[in-house]
Amino acid sequence: MDKLEVELRSFEPNDKYECHTLFRRGMMEVIPSLYAIEVKGYLKCALFLVPVIALTLTWSLRDVIVLLCLCAIIAALVYIHIYFTMTRFIHHSLSDDLQDVAKVYQDGSCMFVAVLNGAIVGMAGVLHNDQHKPGHAEVLRMSVNPSIRKRGIATKLLKAIEHFCNDNNYTKLTLKTTSGQYAAMALYEKNGFKEIRRQQPAFFVHFIKQVMYEKMLTQRI
Numbered sequence: 259m260d261k262l263e264v265e266l267r268s269f270e271p272n273d274k275y276e277c278h279t280l281f282r283r284g285m286m287e288v289i290p291s292l293y294a295i296e297v298k299g300y301l302k303c304a305l306f307l308v309p310v311i312a313l314t315l316t317w318s319l320r321d322v323i324v325l326l327c328l329c330a331i332i333a334a335l336v337y338i339h340i341y342f343t344m345t346r347f348i349h350h351s352l353s354d355d356l357q358d359v360a361k362v363y364q365d366g367s368c369m370f371v372a373v374l375n376g377a378i379v380g381m382a383g384v385l386h387n388d389q390h391k392p393g394h395a396e397v398l399r400m401s402v403n404p405s406i407r408k409r410g411i412a413t414k415l416l417k418a419i420e421h422f423c424n425d426n427n428y429t430k431l432t433l434k435t436t437s438g439q440y441a442a443m444a445l446y447e448k449n450g451f452k453e454i455r456r457q458q459p460a461f462f463v464h465f466i467k468q469v470m471y472e473k474m475l476t477q478r479i
Contacts, residue, residue, distance in 0.1 A: 261410040266418050269359045269369035276378040284401035292340050293440035299465030333405050343461040366426050370418050372411050379403040382415040397433035416449050428470050437467040446471050
């Protein structure tokens with residue numbers, strides 16, 4: 259598809275509602291893929307239990323029905339858990355750094371927005387604060403409108419962040435995503451980010467992983 263010519267600029271106070279809507283939509287879109295990872299993990303474990311269950315049950319129709327009902331209940335509980343965990347994460351983000359972007363993303367930090375025909379269609383922040391090592395910054399809140407993805411907007415946002423980092427003498431960029439965000443992982447790797455480790459996320463899941471990336475930046479002379 260053709261690249262879109264969008265305007266990239268820094269966040270302005272009037273952008274708050276559009277950015278909140280864009281971020282919320284992007285995060286909610288991830289739920290099905292996270293759910294699929296978790297359910298597939300449980301199914302693989304269940305395959306190992308089938309021989310054991312076969313030896314302990316006579317496999318009457320009643321046993322089959324009970325087993326299927328149990329599987330359905332577990333699947334529903336997994337979805338509910340992931341759904342409410344994601345909504346809590348969204349609420350926390352919107353009431354944390356995204357509540358007052360102008361205050362948080364300043365003094366060596368910046369929130370970029372991509373504007374197309376007067377509407378915000380993409381956003382990405384670069385943050386450096388006391389929790390980061392000197393010369394290090396973090397990419398946060400990357401999101402692009404689903405209807406116009408794969409049109410180069412996310413790449414332009416990352417390039418803008420790298421230029422900003424160069425101007426501020428940052429030597430390394432880091433970011434976090436989840437193992438269910440396949441398109442995001444492909445985007446980061448295409449743009450030179452290297453996966454450094456995977457770990458259990460803060461919320462209680464067994465098979466979803468938090469994926470950590472970093473990119474060493476070349477300083478202009």
